[in-house]
Amino acid sequence: MITLYVEENNPVTPTFYNSILNNLQFHQLKCPCGQSGHLSIHGYYNRYVKTEDGKVLFRICRVKCKQCGCTHSLLLSSMVPYSQISFKEHLQIITAYEKGTPSSITLSQAMSFDESNFRYIIRMYLKHWKQRLISERISINGECLINSCFQHFKRQFMQIKSMPNILFSNTT
Numbered sequence: 003m004i005t006l007y008v009e010e011n012n013p014v015t016p017t018f019y020n021s022i023l024n025n026l027q028f029h030q031l032k033c034p035c036g037q038s039g040h041l042s043i044h045g046y047y048n049r050y051v052k053t054e055d056g057k058v059l060f061r062i063c064r065v066k067c068k069q070c071g072c073t074h075s076l077l078l079s080s081m082v083p084y085s086q087i088s089f090k091e092h093l094q095i096i097t098a099y100e101k102g103t104p105s106s107i108t109l110s111q112a113m114s115f116d117e118s119n120f121r122y123i124i125r126m127y128l129k130h131w132k133q134r135l136i137s138e139r140i141s142i143n144g145e146c147l148i149n150s151c152f153q154h155f156k157r158q159f160m161q162i163k164s165m166p167n168i169l170f171s172n173t174t
């Protein structure tokens with residue numbers, strides 16, 4: 003998959019996703035195989051992401067590389083691969099947890115969040131990410147969290163499966 007970098011203050015909406023795609027210079031995109039300029043649109047699939055407006059349907063674009071034959075989803079850096087919960091909400095939950103907020107129930111209610119989702123995110127964080135971040139001295143509240151995770155681990159923060167994922171920064 004290929005992650006298109008977007009500033010964090012942008013909305014996580016289908017309209018915004020589509021506008022990024024419309025403005026994307028496809029010939030500049032780099033495939034995780036290392037080749038640039040060989041990716042073209044292969045199709046779309048539907049995916050729900052929970053946003054402030056509830057569950058919203060996105061039409062996620064897939065591209066295919068003419069060199070290696072692989073297909074890749076185009077995601078935004080405001081999303082977490084395989085998760086319906088946005089990057090921002092992942093970060094809010096983990097930050098609250100690290101600050102020692104009393105209980106996940108209190109916290110999930112405060113954020114109007116399903117408690118099971120909440121506990122799941124904390125569990126995945128502890129199992130797959132916490133030690134990893136410590137070992138590279140990456141702070142969850144640092145400005146370079148996304149960049150650092152791609153640089154050191156070749157995946158988006160909180161991405162659990164180890165599918166190849168690269169960050170494309172030239173989105174504007």
Ligand SMILES: [Zn+2]
Pocket residue numbers: 033034035036037067068069070071072
């Ligand atoms: Zn390729």
